[in-house]
Amino acid sequence: MGLYEDAAYVDAVRDEVAMIKAEDKVAEEERQKQERLDYIRSVVETMQGAQSLQELKKIHDHAVRRLTARKDDTAVRRIAKELKDLSAKFEEESAA
Incomplete structure (x- = not known):
């Protein structure tokens, strides 16, 4: 199925295993949250630096794939909001 070739999937599994093996589960959970x-934060900053709408969408799509593999719906919504806000900026620039 190709799941083992997907870096986001491998990272998600690695975090699950780290949580299981952690002696201090609270510290490991905090590390993963941070x-x-x-x-x-890095995705939002990268999106803000995009030079075109196409670049912006590629950054968004890559981040959403990674976050979806981790089942992080809150982060997906945050990235989608940033896409909507920044897309409006590019549309205003192209209309001018």
Whole structure:
């Protein structure tokens, strides 16, 4: 099926295994939460630096695939909101 070739899937499984093996589960959960927030922040910053609508959509699609593999619906909604806001900016620029 190709799941083992998908980096997002492998990362999600790696995090699940780390949580199971962790001696301090609270610390591991906090580490994973911080990693998630850092990733979302980096995606938003990258999206804000996009030079075209096409580039913006590619960044969005890549992030959504990764977040969907991790079953992170909240982050997917956050990235979608950023896409909507920034798409409007590109549409205004192209209309001018």
